[in-house]
Amino acid sequence: xxxxxxxxxxxxxxxxxxxxxxxTDREFNCGECLQHVGEYAERQLSNKPVSxxxxxxxxxxxxxxxxxxxxxxxxxxLEAGQ
Amino acid sequence: xxQNETNWPALLRATDSAVQAAxxxxxxxxLQAGLRVALNGRxxxxxxxxxxxxxxxxxxxxxxxEQFQRRSRFTTWAQAIALNVAFTELRxxxxxxxxxxxxxxxxxRLSEPAMMADDVLGGDEERTRLVATLRHAIxxxxxxxxxxxxxxxxxxxxxxxxxxxxxxxxxxxxxxLHDARRALKQRLQExxxxxxxxxxxx
Ligand SMILES: [Zn+2]
Numbered sequence: 475x476x477x478x479x480x481x482x483x484x485x486x487x488x489x490x491x492x493x494x495x496x497x498t499d500r501e502f503n504c505g506e507c508l509q510h511v512g513e514y515a516e517r518q519l520s521n522k523p524v525s526x527x528x529x530x531x532x533x534x535x536x537x538x539x540x541x542x543x544x545x546x547x548x549x550x551x552l553e554a555g556q
Numbered sequence: 557x558x559q560n561e562t563n564w565p566a567l568l569r570a571t572d573s574a575v576q577a578a579x580x581x582x583x584x585x586x587l588q589a590g591l592r593v594a595l596n597g598r599x600x601x602x603x604x605x606x607x608x609x610x611x612x613x614x615x616x617x618x619x620x621x622e623q624f625q626r627r628s629r630f631t632t633w634a635q636a637i638a639l640n641v642a643f644t645e646l647r648x649x650x651x652x653x654x655x656x657x658x659x660x661x662x663x664x665r666l667s668e669p670a671m672m673a674d675d676v677l678g679g680d681e682e683r684t685r686l687v688a689t690l691r692h693a694i695x696x697x698x699x700x701x702x703x704x705x706x707x708x709x710x711x712x713x714x715x716x717x718x719x720x721x722x723x724x725x726x727x728x729x730x731x732x733l734h735d736a737r738r739a740l741k742q743r744l745q746e747x748x749x750x751x752x753x754x755x756x757x758x
Contacts, residue, residue: 486710486711487687487690489710490690490706490710490740491686491690493709493737494737494740494741494744501734503726503727503730504715504726504730505726505727508636508637508640509623509625510627511636512627512628512629512632512633512635512636513627513628513632515628515632515636516628516629516632538715539712540643540647540714540715540716543643544636544639544640544643547594547595547639547643548594548632548635548636548639550593550594551590551593551594551635551639552632552635554593
């Protein structure tokens with residue numbers, strides 16, 4: 475755990491501030507993101523147009539490092555399968 | 557990709573138990589192969605882990621079968637669930653020793669001037685004002701648990717771990733974080749700090 479140094483670094487303040495810039499009133503949570511991330515990944519890989527649902531996935535991925543990590547892993551699998 | 561991509565849900569629900577068992581076996585193999593690709597090169601993942609993750613994922617997929625909406629290929633949807641199962645477990649292992657007290661103590665200390673490292677304050681006047689406003693907002697507008705959640709998030713603590721530490725549900729923790737971010741954003745906006753200022757400062 476990285477709690478040894480209690481101060482926020484410049485990077486962390488940058489992160490929080492970017493996070494706030496992306497915050498909207500209605501957001502997908504991780505469960506909703508998981509439900510739709512497969513469709514998002516397939517559309518990204520085939521350059522299909524985005525829908526509202528897909529935009530919500532994109533916004534959640536920008537904010538949530540865990541879902542982003544899982545999305546990137548999913549891309550790896552889809553790319554390996556092609 | 558398998559031949560029966562469109563038939564997966566039907567095969568997994570087949571009343572003919574031999575057909576159903578074969579589909580289940582095949583799906584487990586598909587999930588395990590995907591996990592092997594995704595987790596390739598990680599020193600904390602053994603072959604036994606891959607098997608465990610695949611088995612657990614399989615059960616999760618079967619439980620949620622009726623949630624599949626055919627908006628992607630079935631295997632893509634199932635792989636996403638498998639990755640969620642595997643990464644959640646790997647993150648839990650990495651963070652299992654962190655306590656809520658440690659995180660809440662971080663939140664308490666946030667109000668101390670030393671909480672912001674020097675490199676944050678070294679910038680121009682606008683940036684200094686932004687940081688001061690943000691710090692004040694974190695200190696005064698958030699509950700201790702919201703502060704702890706935001707700090708956990710900043711320190712890249714996995715969301716599930718934050719949920720566990722806060723002793724609440726996933727959706728309650730998500731709402732806590734979302735409300736916290738909205739409160740901070742509103743406070744910055746009230747101080748006349750816009751999205752553009754934010755992007756320029758960092
Ligand atoms: Zn998420």
